[in-house]
Amino acid sequence: MTDAAELRRRTQELLAAHPPADTDRLEFLRARFDAGLAWVHFPEGLGGLGAPRALQAVVDAELEAAGAPDNDARRNGIGLGMAAPTILQYGTEEQKRRFLKPLWTGEEVWCQLFSEPGAGSDLAALGTRAVREGDEWVVNGQKVWTSGAHNSRWAILIARTDPDVPKHKGITYFLCDMTDPGVEVRPLRQITGEAEFNEVFLTDVRIPDSCRLGEAGDGWRVAQTTLNNERVAIGGMRLPREGGMIGPVAKTWRERPGLRTHDLHQRLLKLWVDAEVARLAGERLRQQLVAGQPGPEGAGMKLGFARLNQEISGLEVELRGEEGLLYDDWTMRRPEQVDFTGRDAGYRYLRAKGNSIEGGTSEVLLNIVAERVLGLPAEPRTDKDVAWKDLAR
Numbered sequence: 001m002t003d004a005a006e007l008r009r010r011t012q013e014l015l016a017a018h019p020p021a022d023t024d025r026l027e028f029l030r031a032r033f034d035a036g037l038a039w040v041h042f043p044e045g046l047g048g049l050g051a052p053r054a055l056q057a058v059v060d061a062e063l064e065a066a067g068a069p070d071n072d073a074r075r076n077g078i079g080l081g082m083a084a085p086t087i088l089q090y091g092t093e094e095q096k097r098r099f100l101k102p103l104w105t106g107e108e109v110w111c112q113l114f115s116e117p118g119a120g121s122d123l124a125a126l127g128t129r130a131v132r133e134g135d136e137w138v139v140n141g142q143k144v145w146t147s148g149a150h151n152s153r154w155a156i157l158i159a160r161t162d163p164d165v166p167k168h169k170g171i172t173y174f175l176c177d178m179t180d181p182g183v184e185v186r187p188l189r190q191i192t193g194e195a196e197f198n199e200v201f202l203t204d205v206r207i208p209d210s211c212r213l214g215e216a217g218d219g220w221r222v223a224q225t226t227l228n229n230e231r232v233a234i235g236g237m238r239l240p241r242e243g244g245m246i247g248p249v250a251k252t253w254r255e256r257p258g259l260r261t262h263d264l265h266q267r268l269l270k271l272w273v274d275a276e277v278a279r280l281a282g283e284r285l286r287q288q289l290v291a292g293q294p295g296p297e298g299a300g301m302k303l304g305f306a307r308l309n310q311e312i313s314g315l316e317v318e319l320r321g322e323e324g325l326l327y328d329d330w331t332m333r334r335p336e337q338v339d340f341t342g343r344d345a346g347y348r349y350l351r352a353k354g355n356s357i358e359g360g361t362s363e364v365l366l367n368i369v370a371e372r373v374l375g376l377p378a379e380p381r382t383d384k385d386v387a388w389k390d391l392a393r
Helices: 004-017 025-034 053-065 073-090 093-105 219-235 246-255 262-289 297-325 345-356 362-373
Strands: 110-113 129-133 136-143 154-160 171-177 183-188 197-208
Touching: 004 025, 004 053, 025 093, 073 093, 073 110, 073 154, 073 171, 073 219, 110 197, 129 154, 136 154, 136 171, 154 219, 171 197, 171 219, 219 297, 246 262, 246 297, 262 297, 297 345, 297 362
Parallel strands: 110 154
Antiparallel strands: 129 136, 136 197, 154 171, 183 197
8 A cells, every 4th residue: 555655755766766956857757657656546557556646746745845847737738637547547558558658758748639610519519530441540520629739749539430320429539640641730829819729630531440549439438538537627727825817816906006996806805715715626626536537526617717717817907907908919829838827917818718618618517517416407409319410510
């Protein structure tokens, strides 16, 4: 049984064998993975030790105190937060050993090929086709809102492999090499001026069957693992008090008393309390994860995250007055990581608008909370038993 003392001992052994000041960053990260200290709750040989998830904090604290490098998690958030747990649950042993280590070290960045122009909120209606040809699948279609595709080596992809069954049943999950012929990434410029999102066009892309995750036709079930982890990754990220959006506006309030009004004070107090409640709820959710995979409760966290970010960033713009209407730079850029809170107040206000769309729209998440958390009756549906090819489009 691995406990906190054992993890501290193993961490000190790692630091002694690979002193951070004298060790190449990538070499250190690889050694950390091999020592089972990357994500301690993963199995041995796959970056972990089969230890309780909560003990990861013990390792992280020891390494941070020693000045050890981290794996720049924000740059590969989709890989770490979504692809990795899905590969761990559904991947073959060969797939786990091939993909998890370079994913964790950041040598291979991942993106997500799920949403399509005609299948966003109703993701199961997706039309990208994958047709089996021997030991390969030939994929054709278009994906959209693909964060970080321009920096990614691999993608998690869902495609329709059987149009003759209802839409949720004819989907298969793949791991797609973004460097393969036929994969075209085009920037999708956002309201912020940046293009962290992309369109991805797939034209006769050949994916070996060895890169299929789970059984053919079972992709919707596999994708639920990805989506549940995505909502936790977005809405349940670990933050200190006054972390996230509430931090900059609270700092401005303290440092610039001339901007204060009674109305703004009341609104800030309410949002500060809401942000703290959300932070503690996220901590509780992460503790629940120790017992297993994330469930639909993550949808509630993602809902609160979007609402709070939009309300707080709107308050910040109002607090700053005319200054809040300024914008630092509209230059088209393709960032290497998603930054919800970076740059100035104008950026935060505009970027927060996407929070209620990405990772599942707030409307869809409300349905998930109503049906799967609260147990309310499902909305009437007329398309669940109709073959995908017969759906009106």
